[in-house]
Structures are given as C-alpha cells and as structure tokens.
Amino acid sequence: MEFDWQLAGGYLLRLAVATMAGGVIGFERERGGHWAGLRTHMVVALGSATFVLLGSSVADGDPNAGARVVQGVAAGIGFLGAGTILKLDHREKIKGLTTASSIWLAAAVGAVAGLGRYELMAVSVLMAVIVLAVLRPLSRRIGDEEDHHRSPQPPVDLK
Template identity: 35%
Template sequence: MLDFLISDFTNSFSKVPVGAATARLTMAALLAGIIGFERERRNKPAGLRTHILVAIAACLFIIIGQELGSLEFGNGDQMRFDPLRLIEAVTAGVAFLAAGIIFTSKGEVRNITTGASMWLAGAIGLACGAGQILLGCLTAAIVVIVLTLLRQLERYLGTHD
C-alpha cells in the first residue's frame, strides 16, 4: 500500500513534464493576476486572488485532461470511459457548491475567493485521482503562496478581495 502511494507521488508526468507544468501553472497565475489587479483597483468583487485561483484551476483541469487522455480505459469491445466527462462532472459539481457559498450582504459580495478555492480544490482532487499527486502538490503550493502573499499585500495596500 505504501509503495503504491509512493509510486503515485513520485510518478513523473507522462504527457506534461514537471517543468512545463510549473511554467504553465505559474503563467496562468501571473496573467490572471494582471486582470485581477485591474479588477482589484476598481474595487470589483472578484479581484486579484479570485482571478488567479480560477486561472490556476482551469490550467490544472487542462493538464489533468492531457494526463487522463494518456491512460488506458479499456480496449476494443471493453467499456471505455471518457476522461473529459470526469472533469466536466467534477467542475460542474464543485462550481455548484462554490456558488452556494457566495452571497451578497449589505450590497457587498462575500466569499468569492473561497468559492474559487473550492473549485480549485476540485481540480487538485482530479489530479490526485489521476495519480498525479506531484502535480496536485505543486498546484497546492502555488495557491497557498498566492493566497498568503496577496493577503499580506492587500493588508499593506488596504484593499481586499
């Protein structure tokens, strides 16, 4: 059991090398951050952190789709599973839950970053489920860094998301 888990954790990416995955996730965060910064400056409900989380999750969904596409799901007359349907199901289900925690109170939108982080957690769950635990760990680390650093920056600048 432990050997199996260790092999999943150390499993190299079959379609997307770890360096490429790191670059893709980081660029998604940076590019979405540009948009989020503009939204933040205009005091919009979805700001810097929210845009970054959504972009990282979308990037991870694509990488996981590529990884799942390389897995064997049966041959010939055997039942085949469509890996993209797995992603669609998780995305829709988690988005529904995330939307449920976002609400408006006294004219102010609340919990939108938490909703985005829930959606991202769904993507991380897909990564781990696909045996890409290293990719899930990489993504979680980037997200924690983004949330931590940006919260400190928001406190310094006196803004919030």
C-alpha cells in the same frame, strides 16, 4: 469477483494524497475564519479523486471517459462554491469569492491526485498557499480585502 488488495492500496494512496492536498488549502481557509475550511476542502478533494478513480475504473476502453468525469466534476463543484458566495446589500459587498474559488481548486487538486499526477498536484497546492496566504497582506495593503469586492456604483445620470 475477488477483492484486489493491490488495487485497493493504489486507491488508498491516491485518495489519501488528495485528502491531504485539500487539507492544506482548507487549513489556510480555516485559519482565516472562512465558512469553508479544513474539512470541507478535504472532502471536496476526496470526492473529486473518488469520481476520477471511478471514471477510470468503468471506462471500458473509452479514451474520453476520464475527460468527461473531470469535466463533470469541474462543472458540478461550481454549485457548492456558489453556495459560499453572499451579497451583502446593506454594505455593498460580495463575500465568499475567494472561498468559492478555493473549493473549486480543491476539486481540481483532488482530480489531479486521482489521476496520480502528484507533481502537478504539489505545484498547484504550493501556488494556492502563495496566493491565499502569502499574498493576503499585499492584497489588504492595496485595499482589496480578502473575499470582499465592492459592487459597481450605479451610473450617474447627467441630465
């Protein structure tokens, strides 16, 4: 089997775009001092794009192969995201939900870039920046702190 430079160039473009898109999301998280930042989001997006490209290259004519790869990435990334969530018992707070969801989004953006759907990727990243950065002051103003959520209070026994 001979090395296909044209195919490698196409892979490089999709992987680089995925990595940069993950970096945009990660930069916002890094700037906010969150656990998963620039490099984490870049690697998640790169990994997702790599899996999508691998799935498409070994599909052997199976039209559902790509969908199964995307499904596996979407489910599997949840484990990484779950690792960023902490329940702080002494403060009745849960931290990391927004970071976990941004990791999940970085995986989706990487998969979209791997499929070469750059318009969808660009719109997704734009929406992520709006939600994560632009809406942060509004979220704080209404009392919903970034990455924090009060645990529900136990029911009051009226007996």
